[in-house]
Amino acid sequence: MMYLNGRKSHEADQIVKDFHGFDLVVHNCLIGAYVKWGNLAGARCLFEQMPERNEISWTALISGFMKCGRVEESMWYFERNPFQNVVSWTAVISGLVQNGFNIEAWKFFVKQLEHGVKPNDVTFTSVIRACTGSGEFRLGMSVLGLIIKEGFEHHLSVCNSMITLTLRIGEINLARRVFDQMVKRDAVSWTAILDMYVEMGDLGEARRVFDEMPERNEISWSAMIARYTQSGYPEEALNLFCQMVQHGFNANTSCFSSVISALASLNAFRAGMNIHAHVIKIGIEEDVFIGGSLLSFYCKCGKLEYGRLMFDSNLEKNVVSWNSMIGGYTLNGQMEEAKAWFDDMPVRNIISWNTMIVGYTENKQFDKAFEVLHEMLLSGEVPNQSTFSSVLCACASIASLDRGKNLHGKCMKLGFQYDIFVGTALIDMYAKSGDVESSKQVFNRMPKKNEISWTVMIQGLAENGFAEESLTLFEEMERTSPVAPNELMLSSILFACSHSGLIDKGLRYFDSMEEVYGIKPKGRHYTCMVDMLSRAGRLSEAEKFIKSMPFQPEINAWKALLSGCTIYKNEKMAERTAKKLWELAQKNSAGYVLLSGVYASAGRWTDVRNIRKLMRLKESQKSRGCSWIELKNHVHSFYSEDGTHSQSDEIYEILDLLRSEMPVRNKVYSQVQSF
């Protein structure tokens, strides 16, 4: 065998000729070498020519065909194999598993038992993997009895595969028990247990396991790097990658895939290009995972033309590469292009559908998101948690309560209502649609809550006028959960204080933001404070506050102050503030809209008209107002300029009719008319 190492396949042909009639051991070695080179024709040819064969020759050929995905030929040789020993049975079982035929592997195992061939540790390892891969956990557990009966419960690889199986079922304690009772552990056992902590959501503990592993290999490093990437810690993943290289380990394809994916989330275009150059240099660019990660990397960095080049290259096109391209177009707001790709796809999976739904939602084309869901249901594809959380987000954005309730029903049917993402999306949808009671119900029934669930509920209460309740919930969170307050939560808290007149409490929260919670106040927090002080009539403090800000205040902060001035009739300050707003309005079209709103609420209709004229002159109508109504599952939008609705004429006809029927026209109505 050593003689063959480093040689090419055609050299082996020469060796066969030179050593014709050489003994069995050399022939068997040559079959193994041909398989390694992927030259199955050579392996078969030699096998057929061999004057004598033993069990090793047969098994080498059987597993060779399996390794190249040629399952039927492998089985053909197995059936003709006169030496059907445990090794050749096991070779077929593991070959079937490798080729994704898990159920067939299980059936083959049962056949083996019927033939009276006793399984060994490798057989058990392979068969447990078959159960894990097919999700047949009960079958897997049923093998456990046999494992103990045959005395393999302490075998390293059997235990390792048992840990993986029990983790997939969610039997974390059982996995830990298997690990603890192991007589010997290796890098595989430690890597499997590392995954257990990831499964429990404790990445810190997983890292500790990694650091304390007595034995590490490239796969353990890859596992930890991959977990950091998947859990949203790309910087940590890259740090660990650097350490891995420093420790003298060579990164393999899976490790590079994770690293490229981490760079994609950081939008690190140049670093990614460097890695791309490196993978070309070491010859793994065309690996399906590497190619797929690079394609997705370019799309996420907004370099769609590079992504397209990768797609059109020799890379094997699969559903993942199609999904990456679609994702790239949606990220860049090119929804028509994304839809065209989606329609052209040869095979779609749930992720393809979800990508389109998320794309439409992110690009504010909510109706289209619902259309895709409808089409998805018609196609027979079953939505998952991710689908629901995206569509519910679309419902929340347009406050579509009916549709949201309908989706809630569907979630319950499918058993998703307790999922953390679906639950959080439901809380948000109900809160944004004004149904706080339902929002609270969903929140209270959620078995697990994360930072986002708490944030959404606290915000929902604050924004719907339940300020006190919002503050109580925030305090409850601080007392009972490990979740730390975040930026968004604190702005909701300040908003709640402002709307319930709890000025001093609000000031205390604001002061403790940086000290206690380590969060630097942003523009929105300052705006809340100005609003709070202005509402309470503490106008000088509000003005002082706005002037003491370390950065440019938000336009809304000035608006809040002006509104306070109007309520408490401080004309001098109102003039100063209006002047400031006017200055800002010159630079920003949003300023015009705000100022016209302020004048309208003060009844200064001439000023409003002047500003509108100015807006038209500057063509700054991008931020025009919009309102909508939902009727029979369809959302009708109306913009501040007429004629945007397909049935405008009919609607205005009815409106005129109603006007003529109205008995009393109040002052505001006349003003609107004159305006």
Next chain:
DNA sequence: TTAGGGTTAG
């Protein structure tokens, strides 16, 4: 001659 842990898309 057979095995176990890690890899791209939402």
